[in-house]
Amino acid sequence: MTAVSKETQQAHDGFADFLHSLAEGSATQQDWRRHAISHNADAALETARMELIKVSQTDSRMPTDSAKVRDAASEIIRRLDIRTGS
Numbered sequence: 001m002t003a004v005s006k007e008t009q010q011a012h013d014g015f016a017d018f019l020h021s022l023a024e025g026s027a028t029q030q031d032w033r034r035h036a037i038s039h040n041a042d043a044a045l046e047t048a049r050m051e052l053i054k055v056s057q058t059d060s061r062m063p064t065d066s067a068k069v070r071d072a073a074s075e076i077i078r079r080l081d082i083r084t085g086s
Contacts, residue, residue, distance in 0.1 A: 008041055015045050016082045022052075022073040027064045036063070048076045 018035040021027040036053055040046040055072040056063040063069045076082065
C-alpha cells in the first residue's frame with residue numbers, strides 16, 4: 001500500500017464529506033465553491049469533481065439546490081465506494 005500524505009488524505013476526506021453532504025442536501029454554496037474549484041490529486045476524485053460541475057451546468061438552480069447534482073453525488077459515492085472521513 002502506498003503511503004498518502006496527511007494533506008492528500010485531508011483533501012480526500014474533505015471531498016468525501018462534501019459528496020455526502022451534497023447528496024443529503026445539506027451542502028452550502030460555500031462548500032460548493034471550495035470543492036468545485038479545488039482540483040484533486042486523486043484522479044478518481046478529480047473526475048468526480050468535473051462530473052459534478054458538468055451536471056451543475058445543465059441545471060438553472062444553484063448546484064447545492066439541484067436534484068440532478070444531488071443524484072450525481074449519490075451515484076459517485078456508490079460508484080467509488082466513498083466513505084466519509086469522520
